[in-house]
Amino acid sequence: MGRRARESQEINAGSMADIAFLLLIFFLVTTTMDTDTGLTRVLPPYIDEKTQEPPPPVNARNVFVVLANANDNMLVEDEYMQIEDLKDAAKEFIIGRPNDLANEKFPDFKKVEDPDLIKYFGANQMISKQIISLQNDRGTSYDLYVQIQDQLAIAYREARDEMSVEKFGVSYTELSKSDKEEDKDKAAAIKALIPQRISEAEPKDIDQARIAAGRSN
């Protein structure tokens, strides 16, 4: 009697593994282990054109102009350029010629009051007035735009790396990855020495009007 009662309580678990396998395969197939990567940027706050004060004039020698047109051609500092050459040209401009300020092709230098900078380089350290201005047409392909953004970011990083190796013997990339307070300060100093200044032109309404007119034709 007792033996029979115990037997009736047992469940046949032989198919358990099969069921589990089935579910496992389902989840294996549906899982997407995609990691999202991309270029993170911060947009400037919106300014209404009517209330906007005209921006302060910038000396042309301090601006590195990158233009991209609807045919995906690029004009850099009034010269036709391929995307492969953009990084080196931008890097050369970012670093500038601090010992040859008479050279009008490279940006001017100025003194700034920045505690991060003074800590390592003293109060007389000059920094470049460089600005990179990026202007694109509404017909420029998104691909080219991303390539330009990418190459400019790499140009800044490599310029900082070189500067950091020269001043501290360690690259900026490594300094910014480090957890040490000293390294963080050094990274901040390099960042203050070569600030990333990429300015995107405000889209113009004229372009929209022109394109609208073009469509109706």
Added chain:
Amino acid sequence: MSTASLPDIVFMLLFFFMVTTVMRETSLKVVHVLPKAQDVAKLERKSLVAYIHIGPPIKALQSIYGTEPRVQLDDAFASTKDIPTFVEKVKSETNEQEVPMLTYSLKVDAEAKMGIVTDVKQELRKANALKINYSCIRKEQKKSGI
């Protein structure tokens, strides 16, 4: 050979995949082949990311919507004018302290033109959603000559 521990192992794997699986929340109505870039960073904290898809409609919808790139927010096509509403919705669904950390990921087809992207960016600026991410695929970096 004893296979008694097989179900346990399988169950363990099963639980692992059950926990890590993220079901896709939106069904895509646009196709995007993302551009490739070298200097990409990983996007952390997926709960603080809102997606804006831009690209030509999928094949099945091309007879209705044509092949011009369009904007998709959540599950539906939208115009750029819907973006402020979308931003407000995303912000209201997020914890108040975390709103400044919200990132808007732009998943844009490489072939799309900048016109539509610029319009979206302008609307985002108006809605004060300034942190954006141009979604890209990592490309192998060429050795730099330092």
